[in-house]
Amino acid sequence: FNQSEAGEEKSDADLGLVEVVALEGVSEGRMEKEMRGIVADLEKSNHWVVRSNALRRMRGLVLGGCVGQSAVFLKTIKGSDVAVHVGHLFTDLRSQMVKEAAEAFACLAQGVGGA
Numbered sequence: 001f002n003q004s005e006a007g008e009e010k011s012d013a014d015l016g017l018v019e020v021v022a023l024e025g026v027s028e029g030r031m032e033k034e035m036r037g038i039v040a041d042l043e044k045s046n047h048w049v050v051r052s053n054a055l056r057r058m059r060g061l062v063l064g065g066c067v068g069q070s071a072v073f074l075k076t077i078k079g080s081d082v083a084v085h086v087g088h089l090f091t092d093l094r095s096q097m098v099k100e101a102a103e104a105f106a107c108l109a110q111g112v113g114g115a
Helices: 028-044 048-063 071-079 082-089 095-114
Strands: none
Touching: 028 048, 028 071, 028 082, 048 082, 048 095, 071 082, 082 095
């Protein structure tokens, strides 16, 4: 839960944040499309909800086992500026964004370490 300016608690769904869901059995074509969307959202969006949702979608791919099953996933991570964009989020003024970046890095590290 997050607090609004009025001090009331809001759920992630109220804020427009998607739930992290493990995406299992994703085809190479869908993986490529998902990764392109994630990279685009991280590169081009200034809105924190869009960037947070991109990180949550990436975590869903990792939790679904895509790191060990798909060359596209690792190729996209290594061949793009995903790490750079996520790294910049650690200095974001919005604490929710820093939290999302930390969770994404931790999830990715566990996924790559287990692959």
